[in-house]
Amino acid sequence: MRYVTLPLVRLAVPLLGWLLLAGGASAEGLRVAAVLDGDTLELEDGRQxxxxxxxxxxxxRNSNPADGRVWPLAEAATRALSDLALGRRVLLHGPAPVDRRDRLLAQLVREDGLWLQSALLVRGMARVHTRPDARAYAAEMLAGETTARDAGRGLWRSRVYAVRDAADADELARDRDSFQLVEGVVLAVSKSGGETWLDFGADWRSDVTVHIGRAAMREVTRAGIDPLSYEGRRVRVRGWITLRNGPMIEITHPEQIERLEREPASAARRGSAPDDDDPWDDPWDDPWNEDDAEEDPE
Structure with a gap:
């Protein structure tokens, strides 16, 4: 088996307290029976x-499978997870919530200590997407994402997944109902009744806005983040794009927002990929390029 040579993050299982979830798992973990997509798998006991x-x-989620469009790097991400996990035993870190599709949400570590989330992130096969009940090891995952983004690996070479410009409200409006990373300079900060708004344009009725509700503001403050000081600062936010007086991202937990002290070295800017006639034709459609690979030492 051949992998791109990357600085993978390996975690000591005892150190992080990896636990087996209920369901008959042995001390050796459970074998991965199937890989369903780039971030979902099925265990030998039938659980997803x-x-x-x-x-x-x-x-x-808002794409139409019937249109026959091949989504950039989706198959590559599935292959990556298959190469890393299919047929291998994994341990699940819990307790883990269950999503609306009855799938467990968990951090996974292979029997040899390889952390699957980190392995996918540093290869550029995934972005960090935490949620209020699944935030563990966010800092470590963000570091892996940054490594891949700054190197222009995987999905960071595609305009489909590129970091969006917060000053371009029209483009973000077209991204409605999708998960995006957005960067820009906060032009105005306002607060009312415990809620906070960060605006990236001159007109709050149509520009890109980040909303932080009361409960989220308490969480953000406890994490040492002060959004009220962000006016004039460059920030990166991640979340689902909705339309409410222009494109809006709702902050529900601190890991969604990052203050950038300097202009990031990222090659992932909307439009940074080579120009062509088809925006869906990704210029780097094979992340397992054997010219850049060597034998897996395992």
Whole structure:
């Protein structure tokens, strides 16, 4: 088996307290029986597990499978997870919530200590996508994502997954009902009744806005983040794009927002990929390029 040579993060299982979830798992963990997509797999006992904290390259929820479009890097992400996990034993870190599709959300570590989330992130096969009940190891996952993004690996070479410009409200409006990373300079901060708004344009009725509700503001403050000081600062936010007086991202937990002290070295900017006639034709459609690979030492 051949892998791109990358600085994988390996975690000591005892150190992080990896636990086996209920359901008859042995001390050796459970074998992966099937890989369903780039961040979802099925265990030998029939349970499905979604890798918590990441969003692999895949079509967004609002896409139409009937249109026959091949989504950039979706198959590559599935192959990546298959190469890493199929037929291998994994341990699940719990307790883990269950999503609306009755899938467990968990951090997964292979029997040899390889952390699957990190392995996918540093290869550029996924983005960090935490949620209020699945936030563990967000800092470590963000570091893996940054490594891939700054190197322009995988999905970070595709305009489909590129970081959006917060100043471009029209483009973000077209991204409605999809998960995106957005960067820009906050032009105005306002607060009312415990709620906070960060605006990236001159007109709050149509520009890109980040909303932080009361409960989320308490969580953000406890994490040492002060959004009220962000006016004039460059920030990166991640979340679902909705339309409410222009494109809006709702902050529900601290890991969704990052203050950027400098202009990031990222190659992943909307439009940074080579120009062509088909925006869906990704210029880097084979992340397992053997020219850049060597034998897996395992």
């Amino acid at each position: 597990v979604r890798l918590a904290g990441i969003e692999a390259a895949k079509p967004p």
